[in-house]
Amino acid sequence: MSTGSARPVIGVLALQGDVREHVAALWAEGADPRPVRRPEELDGVHGVVVPGGESTTMARLAGRFGLLEPLRDAVRAGLPAYGTCAGMILLADRLLDAPPDQPTIGGLDATVRRNAFGRQVDSFESRVDLAGLDGGALHAVFIRAPWVEEAGPGVEVLGRVVGGPADGRIVAVRQGNVVATSFHPELTGDRRVHALFVDIVRGHLAERAGLDAGDERGLP
Numbered sequence: 001m002s003t004g005s006a007r008p009v010i011g012v013l014a015l016q017g018d019v020r021e022h023v024a025a026l027w028a029e030g031a032d033p034r035p036v037r038r039p040e041e042l043d044g045v046h047g048v049v050v051p052g053g054e055s056t057t058m059a060r061l062a063g064r065f066g067l068l069e070p071l072r073d074a075v076r077a078g079l080p081a082y083g084t085c086a087g088m089i090l091l092a093d094r095l096l097d098a099p100p101d102q103p104t105i106g107g108l109d110a111t112v113r114r115n116a117f118g119r120q121v122d123s124f125e126s127r128v129d130l131a132g133l134d135g136g137a138l139h140a141v142f143i144r145a146p147w148v149e150e151a152g153p154g155v156e157v158l159g160r161v162v163g164g165p166a167d168g169r170i171v172a173v174r175q176g177n178v179v180a181t182s183f184h185p186e187l188t189g190d191r192r193v194h195a196l197f198v199d200i201v202r203g204h205l206a207e208r209a210g211l212d213a214g215d216e217r218g219l220p
């Protein structure tokens with residue numbers, strides 16, 4: 001399979017939330033975004049985005065549509081995934097301040113606290129310093145956002161809040177092919193995190209193509 005210039009196919013979980021904004025940002029960054037509502041729509045995607053919205057609703061709908069297990073299996077098998085806000089909650093292995101039976105897709109060895117900035121704080125904007133991304137601090141929009149309370153040893157902290165009462169809180173992380181942000185880059189027009197994710201998807205595809213070629217030549 002050629003992975004060079006072709007647009008990688010990225011599924012956007014389209015049960016609820018800001019699906020359209022992610023589709024637009026992914027397209028602008030060179031991907032071929034496709035809404036995913038049914039398990040069979042995961043076939044052939046090279047990465048998946050879990051949008052912002054309401055994580056309890058999204059998890060319930062994902063269960064009802066038979067998507068939770070296939071998503072769990074795919075992410076565990078290395079499918080690149082990017083979650084924003086409610087998507088970060090859904091990708092976390094452990095939750096705080098969530099209903100005890102709230103299921104997640106998981107994949108991120110982190111404890112994520114829902115509505116962490118305070119229930120009365122509906123939304124706010126802040127600068128976030130993002131490790132490894134050129135172009136300076138990112139202007140981030142938080143809407144009833146979670147933060148990463150505790151990150152496991154394999155989790156790289158990409159960004160923290162700068163200033164204000166939440167100064168230093170972890171709001172962007174990466175573990176292998178899984179990326180999560182508490183904030184919504186899809187709403188601001190700053191597409192650097194989407195660009196990073198499309199790069200991760202391309203890298204994963206290239207790696208897989210190399211392995212497949214090795215298989216064909218009888219290499220281990």
Ligand code: GLN
Nearest residue numbers: 052053054055085086144
């Ligand atoms: N507070 C929401 C939740 O728990 C997330 C908000 C968002 O995605 N903007 O699901």
